[in-house]
Structures are given as structure tokens and as C-alpha cells.
Amino acid sequence: MTTVIAVPPASRDEYHSAVDTALQACAAYYGDGTSPLDDAAYDLLAGWIRDYEREHPGHVREDSPTGKVGGGAAPTGEVTHVVPMLSLDNVFSAEELTKWGVSLERRLGAPVRGGYVAEPKLDGAAIAARYVDGRLTRLVTRGDGTHGEDISHAIGSVVGLPARLASPATFEVRGEVLLTRAQFDQANAIRQAHGAKVFSNPRNGTAGTLRAKDRPYVIETTFYAYGVVGLAGDTHEEMMAAVAAAGVQTTSATPVGLHVCATLEEVQLRVGQIAALRAGLPFGIDGVVIKANAVTEQEKAGLATRHPHWATAYKLPAMERRTKLLAVEWNVGRTGVIAPRAELEPVEVDGSIVRYATLHNPRFIRDSGLMIGDTVSVFKAGDIIPRVEAPVVDLRTGEETPIELPGACPKCGGDIDTSGERWECAGGAGGGCGLLAALRYAVGRDQLDIDGLGTTYIEALADSGAVADVGDLFTLSREQLVDATRSEKRADTVLAQIEAARAKPLNRVFCALGVVRTGRTLSREIARYFGTMDAIRAADADTLAKVPKLPAANAPKIAAHIAALGPVVEKLVAAGVNMTEPPVPTMGDAGPLAGETVVVTGGMTGALAGKNRTEVSDLIIAAGGTTSGTVSRKTTILVAGEKAGSKLAKAKELEVRVLAEQEFAELLADWLP
């Protein structure tokens, strides 16, 4: 096993050992993708090696990974790159970015006049795609920067790289191939179905997919161009726009986009904005690439051996780190789901310490072969719960022990329903094991909104037997509440909140039932679709599957659970709880959107910022319009938010009236709170 270096090298021996570790990590990274170092650890080590070499130029080893594409370990091939495919230097902070700017201006002998481009640093595999007379003729990996492998067999499976361009142009686009999260999941499902090992993360998956020939299945990947050879233009922005116009997907089409900033201060702001967007992106980025926009300035700044002086990568903190799995806990959730949670050796991921992470479900544990003591990759995306991605099998010491799957519900000792991917306490939701969690959920702000009933009081009510399901909340006596809350005043507050809860719209009452595979959005859709609880209860799985956004595969489970909750619903009805969904109020023909069919696309960042799609739809309906998710000939207005993509293009093609968010908000001014 490779030793992980923990301190900067201080002697020549330590320098050698650091270089050896880095070389082994690079070889493993490009080999089977199982480097013992995560990206953050590698960057740190490479930085130490660079610092040592700067101070001791006489000690620099010829095989040192510094300044080489892929640390010198990237697999090369037979195809010569017409123009070398360069790497990028890194900066890690605002100060380092400023220093880079100073050195760039020193090289130019003048301030940067053409501005800077900021675009995402996509975390996949770099390739070159050659178009001759408008036809895609060859795909080549970056390799060592001068020679790459021919991977033309992948033509046809890469979204964003059309086989034919809009015009008979000849050029070579360069960019990153990646697996989006959805493509990664799809790839692993396909591989599982074929008995192949699942990919441990999207980047390994991309490299593996591109290189593999003659597979019995096809895995779809995605390409975004960030450079072009053979096209003339004055700026990077302009050339990339020409590439996009020819039909190739560029970084402009990512939700991050390609922004031109006049100054490095603006770039710094943009880096902050991109870091905030990162969690919600459909694929991984590991930084922001900053480039001088004007071609004349790029030419003047020139190139180092392996990277241009006119561009740099501002690395963002790693979202994925390696750490050890110490133990596995089993928790019972609000719907009785028994979920495994990993207890980890604490590790810093994206600025916070992670101690626990989800292990998804027992099937993940079984399929990944995970063991206690394993080194694991932990991934965090914004405020989403960190999750364990995969064990690093190559780092096993032999001391690892198997994870025991529970044979009985860890809470009540009862049977477990193991028929689905997620295991559930056979006692089910709304009662038994899930009771406390189910009640806590039911009284939540977005459901019944009885916030006077905190966890302690709920526990007291459940312990005393006063509440055995959500229905019992509505028949609680003042006495029972005084007992549980030990205060007359608190009891009265709760009673008033329960009274108000009786009149909540059906979507909230339904949501409070905690039906499996449903949450707020789906509860709203279901309540809106059926209008009454009676109609919901009368629906079979096929009818439920017609509800917008309800995955058909989940319909049978949802239907079964609704049926099982019959007695609870009866209690609610008997207690006078509202069982109907009020129609969304509408101005009908008097509204400003009367007769309009509106599609909303892109992010709302202005007057409508913070509104989700359902809320924007409600506004449209209130203003007399109807909404749709897709642009068609029936569409009369497209509201284009930030990063509007294909829907905007389609709307333009169909000559649909396009409104910016602000214009749309002005139309709806009277309906906006």
C-alpha cells in the first residue's frame, strides 16, 4: 500500500518519497481509477513537491510529476495532436488569483483589456473531436498532451457532439466528456444488468466508458467544448459562440455558463456565485477556469511547457474525500424505513467536518461489498446529506470486517419487509416503529403546522398511549395536552393550532399521513389531481400513475399504503378535518394571462427568485393562464429565466413570444405578494 505523506518534504529522501507517492497515485488514477489519494490530498502533495523543487532546483527528479500532463501517467496513444493539448495551472485562493493576474499583466506589459472568461472546470476526461467538412471524423483522448488514443468508437454515444454540423466546417473542438449524475446512475444500472462492476464515481466511469470498445451495451456520456483549433476569431467568447452555432455543445450550455468579466474582482465574485451553484449542478465541477478573452492577449502571454500563461484553474474545495468507515448504524425513519448510516473517521469535505453519511440501503451495502474498516469515498453536494460512494478496495489491509444486516427491526425487534430496495419495519408507517418520526413530520410547518407540539411533548403523548397515529391528534383533550406539555398555556396554544390544522387544504392533510414515496410536491400534485380524499382513496395504482410527477413504478406501493391508512383517514374525517383541495384561485378571462399557455424555463433570479415551479404555476393560473412543461405550437409565452437552454431555442424556432423574468413579473405585478 502507498504511504500517504502527511508533511511537506524537508530532506532529499523525503522529497523522493513524496515523488514516489505522487507517481504511484497518478499511475493508479489513470490505471484502474483507484488512486489512494483523493484530489485534495494529491493537490496538496503536488504543491509540496513544487515548493521543494523551487528551493532545491538541483534535486529535481526527471520523472517528477510536476508540470506534466496527468503527472506523466496519462495513457498515450498513436494519434498526434496537431496543437498540443495543454493542462492548466491552479490557484486556490483570491490572493493566488491576484498574483496570477499580476504575472499575466507583467507578461503583457499592460493591463488586460479584453476581459476574462470564467467557465466551469468540468470534472471528466479531456478529448479532441475533429470535424472535417461538417462531419465528425475522429475522437482522441488528451493522452500526454502531444499524443492521445483514438476513441472514435464512442462517436454517436456522446451527447453534445453531433455526427454532423449545421455547416460543412472543418475544425477541432476540445472539451470535456463527463457522465452527468443521471447518466452515471443509468450507466451503473446498465452495468449491473450485464453483471459488470459498477463505476465508483462519474469520473472513473467516463474514462472507462471512453476507452472500452466492443461492449455489448452503450453508455451515454456528455460533452462540453471549452476550446477550438482551426477557427479564427478575436476572442474566446466569440469562437466558442461559433462552435455552439455550428451545433456543438459548449460550456455556455452548462447551467454555469460562460461569463465575460472585465476585471479580476468580477471574476472573484463569479467564482463565489459558481461555488454556490455547484451543489445543484447535474454533474461535478472541481473549479472555475479563467482565461484571458482576447486572442491577441493570449498570444502575447504565451505558454509554459505544459500550461498556458493566459489561463488558470481556480480550484474549489473537494466535494469528495477519502476516509475510514468505522461503524454502521441502522435508523428507523418516519415511514418505518430502516436505513443504514455510516459512522466515519471525521473528514473535512467542502468546508465542514463530516462524521456521518448515508449508506443508501442494504442493497448498496451488498452490491458494493463494503466492509467495516474500509477506506471509502465520501461525497457531499451542498446541503444534501453526505453519502458514501464506494469502498477503495485496493487499500484493504485484511483487518476489515463484514457489515451485519439486521435480521429484525432495530427498534421494535419485529419483522422487516425486505421485498423492496429499501427495507421497512413490517409494522409500517404511521404507527409502530415509525410513530414518533411520523408524528413529528405530520405536525411540521409544511404539513399540519402544529409547532407547539415539540418532540418531547409528542413523545409524552405517544408514551401515554394518547396518540397512536396522526388521526388521534385531532381528538386530544385539553387535559391530555396539559399532562403532556405540563402547562395550561402551552396546551391552549396547541389546541388552537390543532383547530387551525382541521381546515388545512387536502394537500397538507394528505402529506401529514406520511404515505411512502410521497413528500410535499407529490402530495400537492395528488391533492390537486383528485380534489378530494374520497377520490384519492378510490384510485387504483393505474389511476395514481396518471398524476403528474408520480413515477409509475411507485404507484402500487403508494396505492397500497393509502389503503392501509384507511382507519387513520376515517379518524380524521370523524374529527372534522378538511378533506378537499381548494381550486387554485383564478381571474379566468379577466386575468392578464387569459388565453395564454405559458412555459417557464431557466432559473428565477429576479422578482420571482425563491419561487419553485409549483408556485410560479399557481401565479400563472391565478392570472388566468394555463401552464405547460414543454414548448409546442400551443405555447403562447415562454418565460426565460437564467440559463434558459433548449426550450428557449425551441420557442425561438416556433416564434413563440419570449418574456424575460422581469417583463413577466411586471405583467403579474398585481398577483405577486
Ligand code: IVH
Ligand atoms: S482549458 C489551454 N477549460 O482541466 C487550456 N480546461 O487541469 C486548456 N478542463 O486538461 C484547458 N474544464 O481537461 C479548460 N473550461 C475548461 C475546462 C478544462 C475542465 C480540464 C481539461 C484540462 C484540465 C487541466
